[in-house]
Amino acid sequence: MNEDHTQTAAEERIELDAGPRVKPFYTAADLDEERGEERPGEFPFTRGVGPARQRPLIKFYSGLGTPEQSNLRFRKLAALGVEEIQIAADLPSQIGYDADHVMAAGEVGRAGVSISSLRDMEVLFDGVGLDSLARVSMLGNAIGPIALALFVALGERQGLAREDYVVDLQNDPLKEYYARGTQFLPVEAAVRLAVDVVEWCAENAPHWYPLDACVNHINSAGAGSTAGTAFAIADAIAYVETLVGRGLDVDSFAPQLQMFLDEREDFFVAVANVRATRRVWARLMRDRFGARDPRSMALEVTAYGHGRETRQEPRNNIVRIALGCMAYRLAGVQSMYSASYDEALWTPSDEAVVASARTQQILGLEQGLDAVVDPLGGSYYVEALTDEIEREIVAQLEQVDAEGGAQACIANGYFRNVIAEGAVRRQGRFERGERATVGVNRFVSAEAALPAPKGPVVDPEVERLQGQRLAELRAERDGARVEAALAEVASAAREDRNTVPAVLEAVRAYATIGEICDRFRAELGEWTPDQQF
Numbered sequence: 001m002n003e004d005h006t007q008t009a010a011e012e013r014i015e016l017d018a019g020p021r022v023k024p025f026y027t028a029a030d031l032d033e034e035r036g037e038e039r040p041g042e043f044p045f046t047r048g049v050g051p052a053r054q055r056p057l058i059k060f061y062s063g064l065g066t067p068e069q070s071n072l073r074f075r076k077l078a079a080l081g082v083e084e085i086q087i088a089a090d091l092p093s094q095i096g097y098d099a100d101h102v103m104a105a106g107e108v109g110r111a112g113v114s115i116s117s118l119r120d121m122e123v124l125f126d127g128v129g130l131d132s133l134a135r136v137s138m139l140g141n142a143i144g145p146i147a148l149a150l151f152v153a154l155g156e157r158q159g160l161a162r163e164d165y166v167v168d169l170q171n172d173p174l175k176e177y178y179a180r181g182t183q184f185l186p187v188e189a190a191v192r193l194a195v196d197v198v199e200w201c202a203e204n205a206p207h208w209y210p211l212d213a214c215v216n217h218i219n220s221a222g223a224g225s226t227a228g229t230a231f232a233i234a235d236a237i238a239y240v241e242t243l244v245g246r247g248l249d250v251d252s253f254a255p256q257l258q259m260f261l262d263e264r265e266d267f268f269v270a271v272a273n274v275r276a277t278r279r280v281w282a283r284l285m286r287d288r289f290g291a292r293d294p295r296s297m298a299l300e301v302t303a304y305g306h307g308r309e310t311r312q313e314p315r316n317n318i319v320r321i322a323l324g325c326m327a328y329r330l331a332g333v334q335s336m337y338s339a340s341y342d343e344a345l346w347t348p349s350d351e352a353v354v355a356s357a358r359t360q361q362i363l364g365l366e367q368g369l370d371a372v373v374d375p376l377g378g379s380y381y382v383e384a385l386t387d388e389i390e391r392e393i394v395a396q397l398e399q400v401d402a403e404g405g406a407q408a409c410i411a412n413g414y415f416r417n418v419i420a421e422g423a424v425r426r427q428g429r430f431e432r433g434e435r436a437t438v439g440v441n442r443f444v445s446a447e448a449a450l451p452a453p454k455g456p457v458v459d460p461e462v463e464r465l466q467g468q469r470l471a472e473l474r475a476e477r478d479g480a481r482v483e484a485a486l487a488e489v490a491s492a493a494r495e496d497r498n499t500v501p502a503v504l505e506a507v508r509a510y511a512t513i514g515e516i517c518d519r520f521r522a523e524l525g526e527w528t529p530d531q532q533f
Helices: 002-011 067-080 118-124 144-157 176-180 187-204 216-223 225-245 267-288 314-331 350-365 380-403 406-411 414-431 461-476 479-494 500-508 513-524
Strands: 057-062 084-087 135-138 167-169 211-214 257-261 300-305 335-338
Touching: 057 067, 057 135, 057 350, 067 084, 067 118, 067 350, 118 144, 118 461, 135 144, 144 167, 144 187, 144 500, 144 513, 167 211, 176 187, 176 216, 176 406, 176 414, 187 211, 187 225, 187 406, 187 500, 187 513, 211 216, 211 225, 216 225, 216 414, 225 257, 225 267, 225 380, 225 406, 225 414, 257 267, 267 300, 267 314, 267 380, 300 314, 314 335, 314 350, 335 350, 380 406, 380 414, 406 414, 479 500, 479 513, 500 513
Parallel strands: 057 084, 057 335, 084 135, 135 167, 211 257, 257 300, 300 335
Antiparallel strands: none
16 A cells, blocks of 8 residues: 555646646656766856855845935944945836936836936935945836946046946846836847946946846746746847847857846756756857857846745744745845835835845844755756756757747747746746645735834835936036037947947936936837837
8 A cells, every 4th residue: 555655746737837847756766867067167057156155245226215215224234234235216217217307207216216317316315325335226127227327426436447347237128018117219229228338337337237137027028037037138149149149259248147047936947957957058158159268157146035925914924034035045145135024015115124134134043054065966856957947948048049039029928928938837837726825825814914014115205206307407507518428328329339439428417317318219119109019
């Protein structure tokens, strides 16, 4: 009877959100017979980008309301020991509208901090030197050259040389067209501006990180972490091909590229996905693009330590976040955000932010997770799962290539179709109870959910205050200098020159994000959404 039970259990497989159906146990027979001994820091970098242990930077995505309000949070984050702050800009800022534009009405300071000019950045980082943090960052996917210029100009205002601080930009517009939605230029124009940033940094700030291909938004939209990783790599391929087409040697910029990986369903998939992605990237850089520098092949990874945070019983999210962070530390990422337990309810409260920062610090300093490189390497399950996820990523990349590449997959709807199908499949698993969420569809309490602290609320006055600040700025600045700088932005866009130098001069003159983006719209056109779902 025991033998029958063992045989039945061995045949049962559990389907993971990432796609694989995993067995109850693994042995050496599940490993690739051709596997050689791989050390951390050696090609194809499955086990990590370097041979020494590495502690990931503690990274926070933050911003709300006015620059003054967000400055208070930034100061608190720095005091907590956070090493990288990524600015969460509000939606108008992300799509190139100033706070006083009609298109910004009702959204100023709501999904992030309102930023319209260098003046706002000066207030935002008042008392927080760019050189006091390991890195400074902004999402800025559709406004890459402006996001870069804001940090360059702010560094100059703080009396810093570019060597004194590190800028880390997501600057990945392609996934916006099918997974998130902050695009405003035609696809080709958006790619052009993104690679302008990479090209400028390769020449002027080679220690900065000008582009971070993002899996997070693709996965959360429904693709899952494996397909999401493949799509983000495909986006990165489009950027690399454009840069190489401009005549740049791949080794002149590839070491500055990163990926933002994301897995929120399964602990071991999170680990294996990072390991598999490093392997895929290394071979892609060497075999497809002819990279010779090991730094081009050794992919640096940022991640988001979380775990499907819920509105119900929100303090359970503390456990989910801790386990998500633990997985990525074991996988060997270079920097890591961590969610806050009340993030599903509102912009995180101070109490939740402290708990989030302390989670990473406790894992790193108290639990010994950073003592060894790739501590799960050699696990039958982790190694077999890494191999399977690698095969799935490669298969998805081959399909994207067959469709004509990332831009073609945006145009023909392939990416969106995969995401839609994945979202439906994921929701179906949840509704059938196959995808357990404790306190939501399993072990649902008949009592009211635990009370959560009240989160910050955006004052309606924010919009008026930011509009007033813009009016004062326009009255005080040198109008002739601004107009000349904006004319040069238009000229650079029209003449197919790198736009960063012109944008930087416009930012220095206190031209606004909206004014610069209006010149982009006039010269490069505007994105027109189709009706495909």
